[in-house]
Amino acid sequence: MTQSNTIVVLIDGDRYIRRFVHVSLETAGMTVFDTGTGTQGLAEAATRRADLVIVDLSLPDREGIDVIRELRAWSDMPVIVLSARSGEQDKVAALDAGADDYLTKPFGMAELVARIRAHLRRQTSGGRSWGARIHFGEVTVDLGERKVVRDSQIIHLSPIEFRLLSALARHQGQLLTHHQLFQEVWGPLRADNYHYLRTYMVHLRQKLERDPARPEHIVTETGVGYRLVGVSEVQSP
Template sequence: MSQPGAKILVIDDEPQIRKMLRITLQAHGFSVSEAGSGEDGIIQVSTVRQDLVILDLGLPDIQGIEVLRQIREWSEVPVIVLTAKDREEDKILALESGADDYVTKPFGMGELVARIRVALRHGAKSKDDDGPVLTFGALVIDVSRRTVELNGEKIKLTPIEYDLLTVLAKNAGRVITHRQLFEQVWGGKFQESDSQYVRVHIGHLRKKLEKDETRGTLILTEPGMGYRFDDRVSP
């Protein structure tokens, strides 16, 4: 589902890239707006509701990573980083700063559109769907409302983090491999390099849910395999 009419903001200082993205995405039924600088992008995200942001890291005024961090201070809008930087360190930094996905230039429009659809699916899942309430000690996951509470306080999770948590919690006690997590949360065909996506977002979850995220008492690491949600231990 391409979610026709979904609003996408492209933050990129290259007019040719913005034009190509605008024409292609509009052809797929999306509504596209543009920003040629980081400052303009931040203003547009803060003043107009966006369904997804495509963000270039090499902006002329503010580094894209800083733009991403500022957006993440008050918004959970899905963000796909689009950049010529292809080093693993850059990808990890973008993910750790709150990006939902990472696409390097040059890129195929088919792949980008597919990744946009996945990100929109995570960001726009209905909160009215029927579902159970999962309780693990002080941790409560209300699947119908897509909310998470710990010790009575609501925990703010990104759509990716929430989907990872629910997949693990619904399979509590079972080992879920990197491949299974990636295919259920991100969709698409799994490659070994995608394990890094999973590890980074699991790290984010642990920081929000566990007293000592380095040890992992709730989300356990199964070396060389994946993760297991331990329903016997309260966070």
């Protein structure tokens, strides 16, 4: 995907910020559709076939968290939160709802553009994961097809959840440090923030482990990182 083909939907109640971001992203070669309400933003994201959505948490008609949840019900496109709320609780809530990234206002436009590019690169390359199929517990993961099945049921993973699982699978049995996982999943732009990582690991365990409170396969090495264990089979195409 080239930048000139990138469609971004911007949802922000502040018209000055909306205008600033709109112009800046178009200068960077992207096509931008912006709106000040969550309801219209959801409609734009669907009808414009957006590649990425930027959303504020404080919107005049509804909470940005609800917008993220509704987006996640039908799309895995990257979602970046752009918000004045800087509390840890707000960030964790946004990630829990399905956001891929969180940038606090005031922000640097160069950083926002770089994060957009990084998410789009990973979204584009995600489908080209190595073509192995692995099994652990009641779970089968086809990395090439980006398909996860548990007990004959297809399990939906967000883009970041799938990238984390892919990283663990590629190094199955090996310890991956927090820093290594950040580098593989978020890239060098992301400073290590263990709250991000813990949140997504909780999600993965809830979806894939028989008892998430006592994980058998996605295990923690306290203070160091994580590893995927108990892989019973690896198949190559």
